Amino acid sequence: MERKIHVFSARMNSETPPPHWHGHRDRLRTKLLKRGANALDDYEILEVLLMAFIPRRDVKPIAKALEAKFNSLSAILAAPSEELVKVDGIGETAAAYIKAISELHSRAGREEIKSREAISSWSALIAYVRRELQHEKREQFRVIFLDRKNQLILDQIMGHGTVDHAPVYPREIARRALELQASSLILVHNHPSGDPKPSRADIEITREIIDALEPFDISVHDHLIVGTSGVASLKTAGLI
Known part of the structure; x- marks a missing residue:
């Protein structure tokens, strides 16, 4: 059975x-x-x-x-x-x-901007920083260091913070640029609120960094602010 x-x-x-x-x-x-x-x-x-x-x-x-x-x-x-x-x-x-x-x-995004001049592949750079930062819950300050040909040397996080602030030290950025023998750089940070509009503090720290780099003949091409609604450029806005 x-x-x-x-x-x-x-x-x-x-x-x-x-x-x-x-x-x-x-x-x-x-x-x-x-x-x-x-x-x-x-x-x-x-x-x-x-x-x-x-x-x-x-x-x-x-x-x-x-x-x-x-x-x-x-x-x-x-x-x-x-x-x-x-x-x-x-x-x-x-x-x-x-x-x-x-x-x-x-990594594919970094390869794309590393293989060409960052300035000439601006759309790829914007896509890259937006992909990296638009969903970050805390504010993050990054610096994209470039060589004399405006090609990527390093994309480095230089400050981690809270939902509305990341500590940034202009002298530390200048020191790192000298270590990497960078000729120029692009500043990048995110606004976890989603709105990429530059704040007064954003403009002031950008000018402080420019002043810290000036004696070493290292230029700041732009400061990009990333939000979920897009990417704002201080240079395009005439703020630097």
Whole structure:
């Protein structure tokens, strides 16, 4: 009797249809390969990504949950791993892969501006700093050091702060520029409030840095302020 029950159960299991998302994965891969990534919606791109390291689960609800929590692809890539794992279906492995893809994106951006003059590839530079800083929750002050050909030497964080302030020391920036033998630099920081409009303090610290660098014949090309709504240039605004 036990043997008959066992055989019957096995027959029933063998006839169980595969989960609906098996066919969906195949269709999504085919769509990507034949029509290109531009044919996919944002959540579908996320699905393709998640399919690689979540093999036995419908990943569409996970992709939708990521979108709902972070509101944009850039915010998902910028999110800390401890925030990513709060989404149902995202474990430490999935979070690690997402952060690795984010870092690949950042390194590709640095390569793009490093291979050409930063001044002549301004749109690439703006895209790079916005990608790096628009979703930062704390204010961060960075300096992009350039050589005599205006090519990237280093993008370095020179100050970490709170939601509305990051300490900046003009003499420290001058010292670092001399160490790197930089000929010029671009100042960059973010406004976690989202509004990139320069404050009086932003203008004053920019002028202090310019004054600190002047004796060494090191110029400041611009000071870029990054917010979720865009990037403001003090030079374009006539403030430096």
